[in-house]
Amino acid sequence: MDGEHVQADSVVLALGPWTNTLASSLQLPHISGQLGHSLVLKPSTSETLPADCLFVSWQSKSGISVNKNS
Numbered sequence: 001m002d003g004e005h006v007q008a009d010s011v012v013l014a015l016g017p018w019t020n021t022l023a024s025s026l027q028l029p030h031i032s033g034q035l036g037h038s039l040v041l042k043p044s045t046s047e048t049l050p051a052d053c054l055f056v057s058w059q060s061k062s063g064i065s066v067n068k069n070s
Helices: 016-025
Strands: 057-059 065-067
Touching: none
Parallel strands: none
Antiparallel strands: 057 065
Protein backbone atom coordinates (compact mmCIF):
# COMPACT_ATOMS: atom_id res chain seq x y z
CA MET A 1 0.00 0.00 0.00
CA ASP A 2 2.31 2.68 -1.31
CA GLY A 3 5.26 1.47 0.78
CA GLU A 4 3.19 1.45 3.97
CA HIS A 5 3.49 -1.55 6.32
CA VAL A 6 0.20 -3.29 7.15
CA GLN A 7 -0.01 -5.75 10.04
CA ALA A 8 -1.95 -8.97 9.43
CA ASP A 9 -2.43 -12.38 11.01
CA SER A 10 -2.84 -14.02 7.59
CA VAL A 11 -2.14 -13.15 3.98
CA VAL A 12 -3.52 -14.82 0.86
CA LEU A 13 -1.35 -14.89 -2.24
CA ALA A 14 -3.69 -15.34 -5.21
CA LEU A 15 -1.61 -14.68 -8.30
CA GLY A 16 -2.31 -17.84 -10.26
CA PRO A 17 0.85 -19.23 -11.88
CA TRP A 18 2.90 -16.28 -10.53
CA THR A 19 2.18 -17.04 -6.85
CA ASN A 20 5.35 -19.06 -6.33
CA THR A 21 7.48 -16.34 -7.95
CA LEU A 22 6.24 -13.83 -5.37
CA ALA A 23 6.49 -16.36 -2.53
CA SER A 24 10.13 -17.05 -3.43
CA SER A 25 10.99 -13.34 -3.43
CA LEU A 26 9.40 -13.05 0.03
CA GLN A 27 11.43 -16.05 1.26
CA LEU A 28 8.28 -18.13 1.84
CA PRO A 29 8.13 -21.92 1.33
CA HIS A 30 7.43 -23.25 -2.18
CA ILE A 31 3.76 -22.96 -3.08
CA SER A 32 2.17 -25.19 -5.70
CA GLY A 33 -1.32 -25.52 -7.08
CA GLN A 34 -3.46 -27.95 -8.97
CA LEU A 35 -4.67 -27.76 -12.53
CA GLY A 36 -8.31 -26.75 -12.66
CA HIS A 37 -10.91 -25.88 -15.21
CA SER A 38 -13.45 -23.10 -15.41
CA LEU A 39 -16.96 -23.50 -16.75
CA VAL A 40 -19.06 -20.59 -17.92
CA LEU A 41 -22.75 -21.26 -17.32
CA LYS A 42 -25.21 -19.40 -19.49
CA PRO A 43 -28.85 -19.83 -18.41
CA SER A 44 -31.40 -20.63 -21.09
CA THR A 45 -33.73 -18.04 -19.55
CA SER A 46 -33.24 -14.45 -18.47
CA GLU A 47 -32.78 -15.57 -14.84
CA THR A 48 -29.50 -14.62 -13.18
CA LEU A 49 -27.25 -17.44 -12.01
CA PRO A 50 -25.95 -17.14 -8.44
CA ALA A 51 -22.21 -16.53 -8.06
CA ASP A 52 -21.59 -19.88 -6.35
CA CYS A 53 -18.71 -22.24 -6.95
CA LEU A 54 -19.52 -25.77 -8.09
CA PHE A 55 -17.59 -28.73 -6.72
CA VAL A 56 -18.48 -31.68 -8.87
CA SER A 57 -17.69 -35.24 -9.75
CA TRP A 58 -17.55 -35.98 -13.44
CA GLN A 59 -17.66 -39.18 -15.45
CA SER A 60 -16.84 -39.45 -19.15
CA LYS A 61 -18.81 -41.54 -21.63
CA SER A 62 -16.04 -44.17 -21.42
CA GLY A 63 -16.51 -44.44 -17.63
CA ILE A 64 -13.48 -42.48 -16.45
CA SER A 65 -14.35 -40.69 -13.20
CA VAL A 66 -12.88 -37.46 -11.85
CA ASN A 67 -13.75 -36.30 -8.34
CA LYS A 68 -12.67 -32.74 -7.54
CA ASN A 69 -14.24 -32.67 -4.06
CA SER A 70 -11.23 -34.09 -2.24
